[in-house]
Amino acid sequence: MGEPLTFEDFVEARLQALLRYAVMLTGDPHTAQDLVQETMIRAQLKWRRVAAAGVPEHYVKRMLTNAYIDLNRGSWLRRVVLRAEPVERAGVEDHAQQSADRDQMWHWLGRLPRRQRAALVLRYYEGLSDIEIAEVLGCAVGTVRSSISRALVTLRVHVTPAFEGGTR
């Protein structure tokens, strides 16, 4: 075993990637920032446990994803995010509203159940395998696959490819 990964090294190497991931999850830079900030604070406080995990990045991603999925439930993030408007509305809807015409895909991503959206982001943005996605989401591989196929069905129904293709 080499030197254990320090928190600082992890931040240096992975913070930007986690922010990207959080933006794709939440659809909103501000919520993403709050989510990452809170997750990283928690990760730092229990860093020894995080570093001992097989892939620390997956561990942190799992913390972040759980926090995102729990946003609905009046979770810890609700308590820490000092925001005038409810987190739910903070960006996904507003942002989608502005660019609804331009970006149907983003709009419908925002309407998917959070677990389904997370699975899509992990596969199509982060490029993880289904096994890795299952690890991050803490569920069975079969569940990952069914989440993704259900999400794709929803998107297929609502997103008009011609419209989407000719927008930019």
Next chain:
Amino acid sequence: MMDELLRAAFDRHEEFVPVAADLRPAIAAGARRRRARRRWAWSGGALLMLALLAVVPQVLPLRPPAIAQLSLGDAPPAHPMQFLLLGTDRKPGAVAEPVRADAIVLLHVDPATRTVYQISIPGDLLLDLPGFGTQKASAAFLFGGYSLTAQAVTGLTGIPIDGGAVVDFEGMQTITKAAGGVELCVDERAVSTHVFLDSEGRVTHDVGAGHPVVYEVGCRHFAAWEALDYLRLGGTSEARDRHLRQYLAAMVRQLSDPVQLSRMIPVASGAVDLHLGDASLATLASAAHLDPARVLGVRLPTRPGDGGLLPAPGGDGLYTALRTTTVPAWLAAHPEQVG
């Protein structure tokens, strides 16, 4: 095909991703704060006073000097600290009135040079208040108290705040009284609009009862009521901020006397609302070895804007200097901002 559309949608939104570096101070400060909260044990008035001025120079006056400190191993960190001091306009007895912070002072404590820099944030400075848009700095307290004000100041300077205190008019008077008044130097003749002397030389708040109290140029001892009155005068908010910095520096000098300090401790707890944040006993103690003569005032570079003051471009240099502990160099290059 759907997967290509998805990938394209994600790629389009990469431009909205915040910059990681901006988040790092907040993460570091958040973790420190929560660690401190875990181990924090309240130990009363002494700490209240420490955090209020952040700079009390000799709490441990009989302790051998710095060399012995270094060998302790767990000596407090030598990194600079930021404290936020808010003076509110809350009046005694007024319950329903909105409260603003009309004095906002950022104290930058540099243990390495044993220096404290007081940076006044003008109440009229327009800041971005998370959740409330652009507002005057003084209104941050109205919307979200100490924590929102601290957040807005951090937003401006990019530097996390280690702790702070809120004091209202009455609290300040109590503290000044306990200190037995304060030595102040008047730089501009000021005529009171609140306090008057009647024909028998008695102090009254009755407008028109006699002659207003006048503060002539020069240094002298001020009773608590005089000091507080003087601090509320001054034609401009900039003058008031300057007077407050002079007052704080004078208080620090006085409290470097342990007898004075011990007299202060019992009253401070009732007079000040303390927000220790992540300031632990150790970090506060490291602030205790400061030189009372090295309490310098710094003016924040601002420019007039629409409906308030705006941060001037020169401010960025100051914030960078604060982050990198190179304030002396910055001040040498910008002598007009000292005072």
